[in-house]
Amino acid sequence: MTTTCQAPKGGVAPVSKRVMNLSHFMRKAARRHRDQIGLVWGEKTWTWAELDRRIDAMAAALAARGVTKGDRVLVQSKNCNQLFESMFVCFRLGAVWVPTNFRQTPGEVAYLGHASGASVMICHSDFPDHVAAVREVAPDLREVISIGASSFGTDYDTLVADYAGQAILPASVDYDDPCWFFFTSGTTGRPKAAVLTHGQMAFVVTNHLCDLMPGTTHQDASLVVAPLSHGAGIHQLTQVAAGAKTVLLTSDRFDIEEAWALVARWRVTNMFTVPTIVKMLTEHPSVDQHDHSSLRYIIYAGAPMYREDQKHALRKLGKVLVQYFGLGEVTGNITVLPPALHDLADGPGVKVGTCGFERTGMQVQIQDEQGREVGPGETGEICVCGPAVFAGYYNNPEANQKSFRDGWFRTGDLGHVDEDGFLFITGRASDMYISGGSNVYPRETEEKVLQHPAVAEIAILGVPDKTWGEVGVAVCVLKAGATLSEQELLSWLENKVARYKLPKRVFIWDELPKSGYGKITKKAVRAELETRGCLPLDQPSKISA
Template sequence: MTRSQSQPAGGVTPVSRRVMNLSHFLRQAARRHGGRIGLAWGERRWTWAELDRRVDAMAAALAARGVTKGDRVLVQSKNCNQMFESMFACFRIGAVWTPANFRQTPGEVAYLARASGARAMICQADFPEHAAAARAEAPGLGLTIAIGAAGFGEDYGALVQAHLGESVPVADVEHDDPCWFFFTSGTTGKPKAAVLTHGQMAFVVTSHLCDLMPGTTEADASLVVAPLSHGAGIHQLVQTARGAKTVLLVQERFDVEEAWRLVETWRITNLFTVPTIVKLLTEHPAVDAYDHSSLRYVIYAGAPMYREDQKHALAKLGKVLVQYFGLGEVTGNITVLPPALHEPEDGPGVKVGTCGFERTGMQVTIQDPEGRELPPGETGEICVCGPAVFAGYYDNPEANAKAFRNGWFVTGDVGHLDAEGFLYITGRASDMYISGGSNIYPREIEEKILAHEAVVEVAVLGVPDRAWGEVGVAVCVLRPEASLSEPELLAWLQGRVARYKLPKRVIFWDSLPKSAYGKITKKDIRQALAARGELPAGTTAD
């Protein structure tokens, strides 16, 4: 489950690597800023002191029902105060927080319950089928707690009320004790549980404060526009470490105008999201209707932002964009491109297309498939080492063997470094296709297509072809009222893209499928192309 640890040098006898239990972040905020608002959701407010007491109560309730250190607690919930609290309650007793994306199906959540070996489940009342499926699939899941009025499990609110004023000893933890099972999206198979630890996550929080949002204090406020189950949960943990308040959207469905209204109301200083959401936020008329001058950091990750979208966002918001590159397995900590390096116009010295330089304490290398380091400018696999790298995948030695090579974590992304150490991502290794013997990386072609004024979104993918091995297909979404044909776009690409890289087909859809985190999902596009019969002649679906 864990990566190998090197032996201490100099003959020093290994000793316990005890570290701070992450729930201490909340205790610190309650001690120093107890009367300040820590969390806001609609008309409701909770101070740091109230949150700490509620977390103590839920931790006591879990402990009284037999949940102990190392037990996994599956959480199926939309963003809410109980979702926020459940993280710290699990940490406090040494249990492992195991959140599911609330948009997953009952069968998918049941798989997570079984794969994680969950002992308990906290489930919002909106998801009775998920609770039933998880109990049926995971025989060790003996405790269910319901958030809200439900026909299953014990009531979360009643448990908190019953145990208010109680506390349990904060669990002693060592560096590699797990605190969070961070499930991957499963775009290339079943989701895997990346094991995040107390020691690793303490470094991640420190690095985020250092690299992504320096100067963050209790006077700041963060808006949550993504599920707390994944990246947004990490960012709210960072806010807690500095006593900065977290503000949740009221609506379940992402509402751009509500987001900008909350930015103005709460004087939001930072938010975390993905490029597609930044695009929605900055292209909506509400961006000009509300005061967003308080924003200092609009942090985006999950994919590099296309240059045209980046320019537009900078024109609307100013130099507040922060990009980081990372995966759940490295908890975002690979590279950073800070606001000062987000230039609104191309020109001499501007590094267009980079996702930044190495994060503090982290090292990046570009390797060939045999693990040999490649020089600047050469494309290969992006590999990383450092304290932010996870402990490994839970109960999955085969996946661990593939993920680590000579101590480096192999990200699965392809790119190159320049002479100054700035990283450029070409795409996922799985996205690359070979046409006529030439390696083709879709991202380069997508960037060119998005420079056309009529195109708002695009995905390029390789499909099998009897003559060429594979050929490219570009699926485009046009701006409202725009008009563009396949021959027109292909003619426009002539001279902008090498001839051998030109897509064989260009197809126009009203929208592209996206994951629960706002990422374009090429797996779903591929399936839809086959189902619609839109694959080029001579190609096959797989």
């Protein structure tokens, strides 16, 4: 996948686009902050120098087993120090890090192993079935390493001990050399491997420090509340670049009480998460029982944050919220809404509902179906270009053809920009439905429903209807102790949105299905509606379950 630049006019020969190997971030932290803590997990801590030595040793162990530049290393693990290290081990060798969401099934992980062409697998000892599944379908797999004692592979820490003291020179890499296969969530089909490169990621890290958390240094600390396999991993790579320590929760279970206790103990200054987790953190009683005055940035992404949830978080924490919009393919690097623009009050000049303005070095354009730019206020597909855009999908020319047009990456999200260049997301193109000939974007109605004092969470999706073509179906979760009927909510909503935007049915559930990263996904909600017998609508329905 390495490319060379084209010769400009004047006859200058193409040159290699040599860039820094991303593992140098760790090396630099170890040199500058040698004896300072770089990683915390429970009662265990590692200094930057210790981490760098462990990474060298593991890289030497993999090199001895034939791992070279370009090899793909599949990693199935809960958050732990070995998972954290494995990213830099792969980078140092010039290999490609292929992390999974540890909550995926053996079959799902087997698909990732096959699709990536993995030759090595690092797997936590809790997942022997995943190893067996990968071995069945990944013909290039030649080595399995176990995090913890197991029957399926050599122990990771044993290898670190065996190869201790062996230094590894980072592999030489060019701008477009792949470093990470970032698998999409697969909400519209099979997950695809977005190829992230050393040069691209160096820009992303710089941009994160510039736009999301300016002023971050080795004196800061970051709490991890999501799997390091995806967005949280990019966030932690940024922390290493700044020399800021990373703090892991003690287990894979999200413990809100522990999270706030760790914020207080380690004087945590930033964390990355999704809106539903921010909501959980700020609605839990422990938010008032621990000192969180050290927090400067709570960065949320993955979905827009509902306005009512945003207001509650601002009341609890002050102006520390940072929103960014970005897909894995653009490495979270499209827009930013900094703390100063998160206002508690709705009033003149307040941009309610925006996900911010373009990130430094990136350009956003709203395009119609023909790829023409539309004017301010007009809805179209959000397209983006700039150095944060990925190199393309691995071994998937059809997906690449669909995702790029005239050099623009097509996000598949719909939205508009205002006269000031602020972006407003209407929703996924796939979320929109057409009822009676009118386009309906569920996001608008969802925002209205969340203003009802009894409603905690909401998801609205379009379903087939014999009369109108499609109609909306809403699934709500109520606040603790609240009661609400379908008819009461529809009556309350009637004068707040146009009639064609009203959901035809409302279902009240105890909880909404969420992805492994804490996001509500319409695909999972639809599947659950079908499982519960709520769809199709022309059969007897269950109002609640």
